[in-house]
Amino acid sequence: MTTSSTHLIGLLLGAEEDWPTAFEAIMRRVGPVAVGDVEHRYTTERLTIEPFELTDPVRPQLVIDRLAHWYYHPREWLKKASLVNGTYLLNSPFTFQSMEKHSAYCAMIRLGLKVPRTVLVPYKNPIDNVRWAYTSAKYNKPFDLAELAAPLGYPLYMKPFDGGAWRGVSRIDNEVGLHRAYDESGEMLMHLQATVDYDKFARALSIGPETMVMDFRPERPMHERYAVSHDFLSESAGNQAVAVSRIVNAFFGWEFNSAEMLVRGDEVYPIDYANACPDVAVTSLHYYFPWAIKALARWSVYCVTTGRRQRVDLQTERYFRVADDPALDYHAKLAAYQQIADEHFETDRYWQWCDEHLPHLDEQVLDWVTSTDFDRLLRDTVRATYPPHEQDRFLDHFHGLLDLWVVDEAARLRG
Numbered sequence: 001m002t003t004s005s006t007h008l009i010g011l012l013l014g015a016e017e018d019w020p021t022a023f024e025a026i027m028r029r030v031g032p033v034a035v036g037d038v039e040h041r042y043t044t045e046r047l048t049i050e051p052f053e054l055t056d057p058v059r060p061q062l063v064i065d066r067l068a069h070w071y072y073h074p075r076e077w078l079k080k081a082s083l084v085n086g087t088y089l090l091n092s093p094f095t096f097q098s099m100e101k102h103s104a105y106c107a108m109i110r111l112g113l114k115v116p117r118t119v120l121v122p123y124k125n126p127i128d129n130v131r132w133a134y135t136s137a138k139y140n141k142p143f144d145l146a147e148l149a150a151p152l153g154y155p156l157y158m159k160p161f162d163g164g165a166w167r168g169v170s171r172i173d174n175e176v177g178l179h180r181a182y183d184e185s186g187e188m189l190m191h192l193q194a195t196v197d198y199d200k201f202a203r204a205l206s207i208g209p210e211t212m213v214m215d216f217r218p219e220r221p222m223h224e225r226y227a228v229s230h231d232f233l234s235e236s237a238g239n240q241a242v243a244v245s246r247i248v249n250a251f252f253g254w255e256f257n258s259a260e261m262l263v264r265g266d267e268v269y270p271i272d273y274a275n276a277c278p279d280v281a282v283t284s285l286h287y288y289f290p291w292a293i294k295a296l297a298r299w300s301v302y303c304v305t306t307g308r309r310q311r312v313d314l315q316t317e318r319y320f321r322v323a324d325d326p327a328l329d330y331h332a333k334l335a336a337y338q339q340i341a342d343e344h345f346e347t348d349r350y351w352q353w354c355d356e357h358l359p360h361l362d363e364q365v366l367d368w369v370t371s372t373d374f375d376r377l378l379r380d381t382v383r384a385t386y387p388p389h390e391q392d393r394f395l396d397h398f399h400g401l402l403d404l405w406v407v408d409e410a411a412r413l414r415g
Ligand SMILES: Nc1ncnc2c1ncn2[C@@H]1O[C@H](COP(=O)(O)OP(=O)(O)O)[C@@H](O)[C@H]1O
Pocket: 116, 157, 159, 163, 164, 165, 166, 167, 169, 193, 194, 195, 196, 197, 218, 260, 262, 271, 272
């Protein structure tokens, strides 16, 4: 006898409309999925922010969160949902609070990855706290900023330890600039970081065990930052970019994160590895947007249908044993870490399961991207994003890139 099981996926959203609408549309097309004699169905719901008792039930089985990075109330609700109710969350809310560059740098340095030399300097203007005056007078050791910076060389980067969206980032050419930038840093806690001269800027978006490494051009305007280019890295650098992304995500329990690497030849230097609320706007990702939404749907469906449990604890010791093995060089360590990460993400099982149970998903997404529904979504997003006199130009621009995806994807599916 066939039984039926319905899985509710909750969305904790802020200002975004484009990808949630896309995700909801794909999720409507995904089910029902028959596994054994159970027919699985999927529904989504946009969650609201409300008072909650710590023992309250939580209805969604899985939550995709875009708020906890900014607001404490949803963050604390997620922790309760994870610990009390066993709700599956794409990013661990516990390591979330360490989801700043600094912790990711520290973990990557411990694993022997190629983080550029980085120094943390004390606040220029300490946060206002009555006890600070006494503590500062007694313990805050004076330091020579220029002396600290000298070994890093110029130009160097000064940026907040927990930065994002280029807030407070400056490139510094000399000592005068260094003092000026530090004076302006105010109440931000800053890193100084050696500059990496790079050939390519790789931005990797990861969703569960899926990673898309994209050719990113940070100097361009937003709509041109992601180039559509498939072989922009050497095979070795491309593999490292995927490996490092998956390793850091598995290490911290993050499943929806973007990572930035500077690539010179075959060398991959991670510089920004903790973006809990990664940009997935159709007006940024364009060609890569259908993949991103599909991956989000695919991984969510896999997690709720197979009953995957979320780990709250980390497996740092397993990684550190590899890091401390003198018989392994950098590439051998990367391979060993990746094995642990793939075990964590059930990577092989995931792809087998998707082949078996979601063979229709690719066609459904292709069909949806060519539908009038998708066209409406794109038009609405362009209208909401750009001033009237630029809308036609941008609509053409994004239509062109998405048409290109449709052609490529149709060719891929027809083999
Ligand atoms: N060590 C570095 N070497 C070269 N460029 C860097 C370095 N660190 C940062 N940048 C440049 O500054 C930009 C912003 O720095 P990033 O660490 O990514 O901060 P944010 O979290 O604000 O994005 C990067 O996209 C890159 O262009």
